[in-house]
Amino acid sequence: MEFDDLPRAEFAFPGPLRDKLVSAILSGAKTSTTGLLVGYERANEPLPEVGQRSAVVDSADRPVAVIEVTEVRVVRLADVDLRHALDEGEGDESVAQWRAGHEAFWHSPEVRAELGDPGFTVDDDTLVVAERFRLVHTV
Numbered sequence: 001m002e003f004d005d006l007p008r009a010e011f012a013f014p015g016p017l018r019d020k021l022v023s024a025i026l027s028g029a030k031t032s033t034t035g036l037l038v039g040y041e042r043a044n045e046p047l048p049e050v051g052q053r054s055a056v057v058d059s060a061d062r063p064v065a066v067i068e069v070t071e072v073r074v075v076r077l078a079d080v081d082l083r084h085a086l087d088e089g090e091g092d093e094s095v096a097q098w099r100a101g102h103e104a105f106w107h108s109p110e111v112r113a114e115l116g117d118p119g120f121t122v123d124d125d126t127l128v129v130a131e132r133f134r135l136v137h138t139v
Helices: 016-027 037-042 082-087 095-106 109-115
Strands: 032-036 053-057 063-076 127-138
Touching: 016 063, 016 127, 032 037, 032 082, 037 109, 037 127, 082 095, 082 127
Parallel strands: none
Antiparallel strands: 032 127, 053 063, 063 127
């Protein structure tokens, strides 16, 4: 499989969180992810589409797997359901626990810098991209 021909799928920022997420993808525990709609808009990137394949990269920027999008929904943060939260594979046992972890990430200096908004915060009405995917290939 040619990784170079595929768009890159980068989970979080390089470091311990990305390593944890990539490991969860490789083990099959992680089959969903959530991004901020505003992140796509500010980067002028199209939303993922069902059937799209991407090369998952690790913290060393090496491709380690190929995933394929199986579902994409834009929903209010308050409407993320338990199944989606559990399928993120991060060990959360409730939507509240999942949301607290995601809010901490989205309110981090790195995300705020990437968005160009040092005071960025989310609330119930923040639109998120709830994506499901399947593992197609590993290196």
